[in-house]
């Protein structure tokens with residue numbers, strides 16, 4: 666299980682590299698005016714999105730594998746760990762955010778993203794907030810044994 670958890674964390678870090686940096690690239694892309702610079706951003710965004718997909722898939726695979734291990738070895742694991750329910754809600758929001766990044770990458774690739782750089786800067790903060798929430802839940806494990 667510790668091996669699964671280790672790879673789960675490596676996958677999370679890989680995923681977050683994209684979740685934090687891709688929207689930052691969108692900010693610079695939205696502010697760029699030179700066509701050659703905008704084309705370069707498109708290539709960077711497309712490549713970073715591929716890495717972000719890989720991180721998301723591996724996070725899911727190793728997260729589920731870790732969860733399956735606990736469910737097989739500790740009866741009532743889900744009832745003992747309500748923090749995990751809250752974590753999974755935040756993780757679900759993170760996958761929604763990821764889906765929106767796919768949409769924005771496509772819009773930028775086709776030069777039809779009309780979001781202001783201010784909107785994109787605020788949007789860029791969302792994964793950091795979710796990260797703080799998830800890490801507090803997995804480390805502090807509030808509501809443990811409640812219910």
Ligand code: HEM
Nearest residue numbers: 670673674677724725728729731732735756796799803804
């Ligand atoms: C499909 C999504 C996910 C599932 C099913 C999942 C499930 C799990 C499970 C079952 C554990 C083991 C808990 C324990 O040992 O008591 C774990 C550990 C952990 N997860 Fe996830 N997770 C997912 C996504 C994430 C995400 C997105 C993050 C970070 C943003 C994350 C961060 C962590 C960390 C840091 C640990 C280690 C906690 C520790 O032992 O101190 N997980 N995860």
